[in-house]
Amino acid sequence: MFDAAGNAVHCQAALFARDALIEQLCSLPAIPTALDALIWHFGADRLAEITGRSRRIIPGPDGQQKLDRRSPKANVVETKAFMDAAKPICAFSLAGSTGRSMHSDRNSPSAHLRRVHFLVELGFRLLSAVQGFGRSNRTNQATSPIYRPLTTDCRGERRFLSTIIRGLEALGALTRGQRQTGGQNLFDPADNLESDHAREALNQWFHLLHAGKLGSVSLAAFEEMTGLELATESGELSERLPPIHRWLNRILALRIGTQNAIFDEFMGLVENRVEAARAAGTLDLGIETIRAERVERLSDQLLRADPITGAETRLLRLELHRRPRVTSWAQLQIETRGIENLAYLRNGRSERVALRIPAWSSMDEEGRLIPMCYLVRPGGSARVTIDSLADSHWIDIERDNFQTLWEREVAETESQLSVETIHVATGLLLPVWNKLPEDDVRVWRIDGGDGASILGRIIRPAAIEKLEREFGLGSTVVLSPVEILEGARSGDGIAVPGWGETRLISVFVNGTRRLEIRNFRIEDRDQLKAAGAFSEVIQYRTRLFLPSNRARDILEALIDLRA
Structure with missing residues (x-):
């Protein structure tokens, strides 16, 4: 404001506040590198x-x-x-x-x-x-x-970490033909913010932003702060949305609080996709390694021989003798160093222990954040919701008691030796890649501890029949009862050896999961029931089921009858 003579009149309170701020800033120590x-x-x-x-x-x-x-x-x-x-x-x-x-x-x-x-x-x-x-x-x-x-607590800084991850994966693919050669699986797949999972998550984030379902920022405010045009003149979401690297760069220019809120939502969507791909077996991590104490080759069958080079594609049936990988107490301390808000838990029903570690929140289709956490156990980890954890049997215990129980569980787990039978397609795979099952596209390296290793794709029991048809082999692979049950529970049904077209398949009946015997011959019904199967008439059709608690014994008896 000005006085009657036109001179500027300064606010004395503002001048005092300015001088106090300058004095305070000049008294602060220099920020060290x-x-x-x-x-x-x-x-x-x-x-x-x-x-x-x-x-x-x-x-x-x-x-x-x-x-x-x-x-x-x-x-x-x-x-x-x-x-x-x-x-x-x-x-x-x-x-x-x-x-x-x-x-x-x-x-x-x-x-x-x-x-x-x-x-x-x-x-x-x-x-x-x-x-x-x-x-x-x-x-x-x-x-x-x-x-x-x-990285600091500024979420936008993860953009630099993502660049390093993407570069390391590309370096590994160029030098050795496998992505983790450069990164050595150092980072979690969710850390790569320029992956296909991240791009899909960003597309969903744009749609939730346009629908007004996000709590971090509104569409109008985001467009004003970043200069990105997401909506057309008619108000519809643009078909040409900005690529993820441009979106990440613009996020860095926002206030830290806004950055963190946006990244919490975005990373929740990324984690959902990564976890879903991991559960479905489609998460591409490059070549993963299975380490076994001993590997026994039960059978070796030729699938294809290249007509020019003579290179072979073979189907191996392997018996793996493995000890579970466990995390010792000392290793746990190193891996969780610097992580805050840890909780030491014990399950009141199983007496097992788990360490609760904070995780990115998940997000549902309506844009609501769902608080999540990791439960780390000696033999692995799982990502669960905070609400489900509160309704479970997990309770907090003291750290010293937790350490004692953890070390005892590690000792018990390390002493166990499991035996597993798997089928592996190995050798020249690229020419027959389209003939291999699509349910699990991961490539595994099986290390038997003797210096030799087998590289290939694991074929699940439910896909063996399809593989035999693709290569014109006929029914040459004999599955064990355990493998048949595994294939029935995870696939579209699997044949019961010796019983013709009879198949075992997992179905839902009256809200419960059952093992059903299908395509059985009418003259075999009494023999199947005599072995332990039970029947029900559902919608005027007789159906046969195996009791889940005796399925393995009954299946073994059925196979022995027609052996």
């Missing part, structure tokens, strides 16, 4: 710095800052101190780490210490990340490192 923060926290006597810096500020004995000049040989001395375990922590940059090795070399005094490699300030440069990984993961190492890519 990540490297300086590490040195001040751990101390220069415990942290080995391997960088290109010739001078640095470090805390002196009296706690005051002092200038430390570093000679050209400082990196050599610091590397030796870390490898000799004189300094337990190492921080290195691309400029200072060239030619250095920080892995758990078998010849170094620190070989027994497993490296936990934290990747700070990801950036977009894939080669820098790969070279950094190579410092701590090299030949002649006692143990492989654990990688920890770091």
Whole structure:
């Protein structure tokens, strides 16, 4: 405002607030870099710095800052101190780490210490990340490192992590023909924000935004903040929506609170698709490994021989003797380090234990967030809703009691040895890929522990009949009763050996799951019932079922009758 003479009149309260703010800002300490923060926290006597810096500020004995000049040989001395375990922590940059090795070399005094490699300030440069990984993961190492890519609580920063993941997967596909060669399955599939699952999730997010079902932001506000046009002049959702990389870049320009809210919704949709693909066996992780104590080859059948090269496609029947993979208490502590809001649970019915870890919320079709969590157990993990957990038998217990029960369950699980029979299509697969079942397209490497491995696709029991028809083999593969039951429960039905066209299939009857015998001959009905099957007349048709608690014994008896 102005006075009568036209001079500006300043608000004294505003001037006082401005001066107070400037005084407060000038009194704040300088924000240190990540490297300086590490040195001040751990101390220069415990942290080995391997960088290109010739001078640095470090805390002196009296706690005051002092200038430390570093000679050209400082990196050599610091590397030796870390490898000799004189300094337990190492921080290195691309400029200072060239030619250095920080892995758990078998010849170094620190070989027994497993490296936990934290990747700070990801950036977009894939080669820098790969070279950094190579410092701590090299030949002649006692143990492989654990990688920890770091991001802040700003959700948009996951965009940089996604770039590294996509690049590592592409690098693996180019160098070895399998995606996890570069990434080594370091990241969860949901971390790749430029995958097909993420693109589908983004498309659904756009539709929910257009329908006004999201709580993070409205359509008009999002278009104004990002400059992206999602709706046409008539109000309909545009057919040419922005690609995911452009959407991710625009998200970075939003306020942190808005970023986090949007990413919570988006990641919930991504997790839903990844979990669904994982459950259906269609989640493409590249080549996965099955490790067994012993692998016995029960049968070996030729499916196809290439007419030019002579390369063969074979169907193997293998018996795997496996010990379950378990997570020790020490490994659990490493994997959950830095994670907040952990809960130690025990099941009041089974007496088993599980660690509850926060997870991304899921989202239903109406845009409502569903709080989720992971239950980590010694033999695996599962993603469940918070509501279902509250209605279950899981209860909180003390950490010390949890550790005792966890270690006891690990010991019990490790002592178990399971025997499993599988069928594997191996050899030259690409020419016959379209003839193989589509229910599980994953490629597995089966390691028998003797240095030899088998690479191929696992064929489920329910798909054996289709495979035999595709290759004109006839009924040559004999399945065990366990495999027949597994195939009946997971497929479209499976033949019962020796009983002609009779098939066993899983069906719903009166709201319950049953095993039904179909296509049986009328003259075989009494014999089937005598073996243990029971009949019901449903809609004027007689149907035969196997009791679920005795299905295996009855099936074995039926096979023996016609053997």
